[in-house]
Amino acid sequence: MSNPDALRNLLNDVATGTLSPDVALDKLKHFDFEPIDEFAKVDHHRLLRTGFPEVIWGQDKTPDQIAQIIRTMRLHNSVVMATRIRPEVYAQVQAQIPDLDYYPLARICALKPGQLEPRYAGTIALLSAGTADLPVAEEAAVTAELCGFRVKRLWDVGVAGIHRLLNNRHVIDEADVLIVVAGMEGALPSVVAGLANCPVIAVPTSIGYGASFNGLAALLTMLNSCAAGIGVVNIDNGFGAAILAGQILRTAHRLSSKGDL
Known part of the structure; x- marks a missing residue:
């Protein structure tokens, strides 16, 4: 009974007399x-x-x-x-x-239902620095899609070959929220945030050689970024990044529907 529409229908059924209060109470037992x-x-x-x-x-x-x-x-x-x-x-x-x-x-x-359709306006763009970061990046992408958001993927555009990112500048320009996933030294979110006009969520991964300390080096780089507008989640937390991006878009939708935007 966590679905708002189902709860509203239940209350309407009680109000119109088509459902007894006792039956409704049983349905709400584990509300x-x-x-x-x-x-x-x-x-x-x-x-x-x-x-x-x-x-x-x-x-x-x-x-x-x-x-x-x-x-x-x-x-x-x-x-x-x-x-x-x-x-x-x-x-x-x-x-x-x-x-x-x-x-x-x-x-x-x-x-899930047979066909997932975006339920919210806006696009979450996912960028990964390298192929080894894809499990975390895909965790974020799939989570966002299952939660009803439109997702755009751009993989393997790390700073070691910056032209790969710059050749896809339109992905950054068209995004409403960006999730940037990187291991090693974790520099990609800073570069992207210097180009983007929307929130950037940085996700450090545990990919890298010994001195990367299983993602700690990337985490500290992202926390110390000189680019403004970056929020950082925990190491390998693609799920948390997707939920944060979704909350940003849902808040924008709520404000827009209230006429506050």
């Missing part, structure tokens, strides 16, 4: 959260609170736990997704939930 055995409490209220439903962190959960959570969440949400899912884990979960889709590069599995 805020629902326990699953002893290992999880699914937050059904999150979509109403934040605009995005709860997403399953798949790493370190067992396939059976993931499957049970997905089965519970699918009753309340049109899209259910789990991140950091290894192929062998997906195979075991999919054996229990046959209609589960898998995005191997992004390491995401999801239940």
Whole structure:
């Protein structure tokens, strides 16, 4: 019952007398959260609170736990997704939930309608410095698409060959929010932010030689950027970058609908 339209329909049914208060109360029994055995409490209220439903962190959960959570969440949400899912884990979960889709590069599995259409105005452009950064970049791209946003991808445009980025300047110019993913020294977000007229979300990855300290060097570079307008998420956190980009676009849409823009 976390879908606002479903809740509105339920209240209308009670108001018109087509549904008794007792039946409605039973439907709302797990309105805020629902326990699953002893290992999880699914937050059904999150979509109403934040605009995005709860997403399953798949790493370190067992396939059976993931499957049970997905089965519970699918009753309340049109899209259910789990991140950091290894192929062998997906195979075991999919054996229990046959209609589960898998995005191997992004390491995401999801239940979704047959055809996903963007529900919000604006474009989130995803840029990756190198091919090795693609798992994190794809995690961001797939998350944004599953959440209803239009996504444009531009891969392998790192600063070691800056002409590759400059030849695609239109991608930066046409974006409403940019997510820039880079490992090694993490310089790409600074370059992009110096060219962009929209928010830039920087994502450091754990790609690099020993002195990169598993992404810490890239993280510090991004935090210390001299370019304005950059927000930085945690190392390898493509999911968090996508949600932040989505909140930016949703806030712009809300302000526009209120006439504040």
